[in-house]
Amino acid sequence: GAVVSQHPSRVICKSGTSVKIECRSLDFQATTMFWYRQFPKKSLMLMATSNEGSKATYEQGVEKDKFLINHASLTLSTLTVTSAHPEDSSFYICSARKDRGLEQYFGPGTRLTVT
């Protein structure tokens, strides 16, 4: 199989605080992981590409100091939303690609609400 998990599934935080979201590939090694953001009834917007052991590559318009990504191992990537604001409220989804694979598998998503 190719199972990707995310934790937490839902989180509510206060404005100004930081939130960490974990993405794990459970049954395969993922040299590359991707972080997406999705607004209601909209398509997925790629935020950044994360390669194990190296710095993430951010898409244009995504603040790297606000959305910190760490891909410390072949099975774990984390996204930290720093100094969260209400406009950061969204559905964040990670995906992982098997080593040298062409298929990309998605996690179940994390619903972030900033109050």
Place this chain on the structure above:
Amino acid sequence: GQQLNQSPQSMFIQEGEDVSMNCTSSSIFNTWLWYKQDPGEGPVLLIALYKAGELTSNGRLTAQFGITRKDSFLNISASIPSDVGIYFCAGRDAGGTSYGKLTFGQGTILTVHP
């Protein structure tokens, strides 16, 4: 940048009917993927296509990689209520700085009436 046009945006069908949706691109892709997303969940991979002209089935689902490498379609036969969801196409450009990134279509919202 690359753009994917997915149509239709939404479909309302009766249970048992067949469904067809497609995606067209402004540029060539080397891989086409089709995903289904249920509300509040992440997308689930349905079918992956790797070669121009390739026709692949997965149960009641059939997808094809267009000969021009700029389009793909997904067919669902004999729809059932659990087919409800949002279907996304995604293409991957193997070259240049965009290697590995998926470009997503806007999604097709499918509603199946029992």
